[in-house]
Amino acid sequence: MARKIGFYAMLAYVVYGFLVYGYLFYFADTSLPFEYQGSRADPATFMNARELMLSEEYSKIRNLMFFLSAPLEWLIYLLILLLGLSRAFKKWGQETTKNKFGQAAIYVIWLSFFTFLLTFPLSYLSYNLSRTYNISTQSFPSWMKDELIDFWVSYGMMLVIVFVLYWLINKSRKFWWLFAWLLSIPFTLFIMFLQPVVIDPLYNDFYPLKNKELEGKILELASRADIPAEHVFEVNMAEKTNALNAYVTGIGTNSRIVLWDTTLNRLNDDQILFIMAHEMAHYVEKHLYIGIAGYLLLSLVGLYLTARVMNWAIQGYGKDLKVGDIGDIRSLPLFLMIISMLAFAASPLSNFVSRYQETRADRYAIEMTDHPEAAITSFQELSQAGLSQVNPPLLVKIFRYGHPTMLERISRLEEYEIQKRNREAESP
Template structure:
């Protein structure tokens, strides 16, 4: 029976992968609407012919990888269950100490899946190198890979040990208690991220350009944002892409600029990016994000608490799982989490795109520099070989930011609105001046 299920799962995945291949490479095409041809939003006006070709190829490969890697992860976990490998992991670490048993099981599972996915991770690294996005040497990439392994394993270990302890203590309400613990854990991780985790990968230091720092802090003061320092991070040895962000909460919050951004953009363009990030702060997007995250976790855990026992009761023999509290049920838990996250992508990405659009509008309100805004987006697209107008499925499942075509149009609309307002004000003034006095 398990063999038949394994074969069926593999066939289903292959059919899905073939379908996505034809959709990405031969079916869907975002393109540029005829009404926008030749405008500042048209990539042909700011990209070379070679950049256009590279962008098209690179985007299609990345989109295809996105749509097949996550289902491949589900397939791997199901095969681990179908073949009895999960039960074998549990037997290899058989001990009376539950915490040690569960921790050792997780290590074996995590190590095995890391090895399975390593060729994919390496291919993505070489792909980025081949297309000129990554500049990272293999030794540096492997160092980050190893750090990723231990950081992710450490956080996952803590979550899994607590989760299965709760399941054993309360079979019916474990999901709610787990959610309650998620709140302080998420806040704690956000607090330590800038000062503990991020420095493991890159070197952060105060912005060297003090004149630019003063401009950024002045902009922050205009937006009533408390900030004393701006940090830059050495990313040029790893990538040619551009980025800037605000991270952390409380005393550990900081504004961060990649050195690639500093080296590639003008001060006006950098100030627009900073104004965009400040827009997130002013609009309370970080708190909205935390609230949305906590609600989604609550709903997700509630669904898993109902779906997982049902699957085990119906297909436990095939999956070789007797009860949810067995640590060998962990692959099934991972599949359900990944599946629910994948299904929620369109909604979460939509909310994110709305917030990003609002941040763009705020940046225009704060800086009033449409020319710098447009050139910033054009440079970002060029540096990352971005697809300015992706196909529908790609947009709703992948894009947390509006495509560049939409972002540039937002700036264009805002500029037109300002021009119209200025014209109206001018006409009103003229009317006042020509109006006969009583």
């Protein structure tokens, strides 16, 4: 039975891959609706022929890799169970030490190593794709360093989570999912508090914005929005990417407004001020805290469903999965597989909420800066720098886009620009 499950799982993955490939490369419609052709949202008005071609190629391949990556993770976890590797990881831990935490540490390191090794080819292809299309400027040693930092940061957090999780499962078989969720609340807030000052600096160098004149303009915007900001930070991303970005991260006293140096190098002050006003809108409208609340709500539902599905799977297929009990650490790949599946299934909902918040932030930013020309050109520059599709396929938008498409964002700004001209024309 285990062989049959493994065979059909791999067959399903291959069929799924061909279906996704067919959709993205042959059936998905990315053409611009007639009414937007020739408008400022039309990429033909701000990209040359080569950029248009590269944008389509790069986006299709990148989207294909996205849709292949999550199911590949599920397949790897399933095969680790079916092939008895999870049982072997536990055995190696027990043979090495009698300490329960030590056994968990050895199990998690082997599981992390195998999943890292098996997903590495796809990660490398993604890196190489970005290099080929001149999105990434990062050298292989630098990229590998970031991958290893990811590995050890993820390993450290997973070890703590796994040890506590299985302690809870063995203490309360019925309500472990609820207790795990309750503990996840302070853990999530603690990680978000540490992110800007402990985790992010592991990857890049952050420092106060060097352009003090621009920083003064940004802080003046922050003052108008009643944001208690004292500094704007820039991060050295030019050695890694040509893409542009800016964001707000952290909570409480560790909150930071961050600009990539690529953004500073490519955009003018008015464009940067629009982007900063957009980021400030997230603070003003409490989007970060709404996002945390939404995440915690989804995680509550997710943990409950995970508990139900794990019990069902072990009762019906425990022998094939080499797992006899939900409280056995050998069930961890099953737990991670179900969590990943539920997160993927929930992504359309979370992306929908995020796109709504981003639309609100765009509206706030244009009303604060009242500079539609700078806003439109900033989005055009973002599209060029990242070779982004202006009008992506529907499924790509649903599963990948936490922001409105560039077609939607620029066309709304054009409407605002027309309304502004009409107001100016009507005023005496």
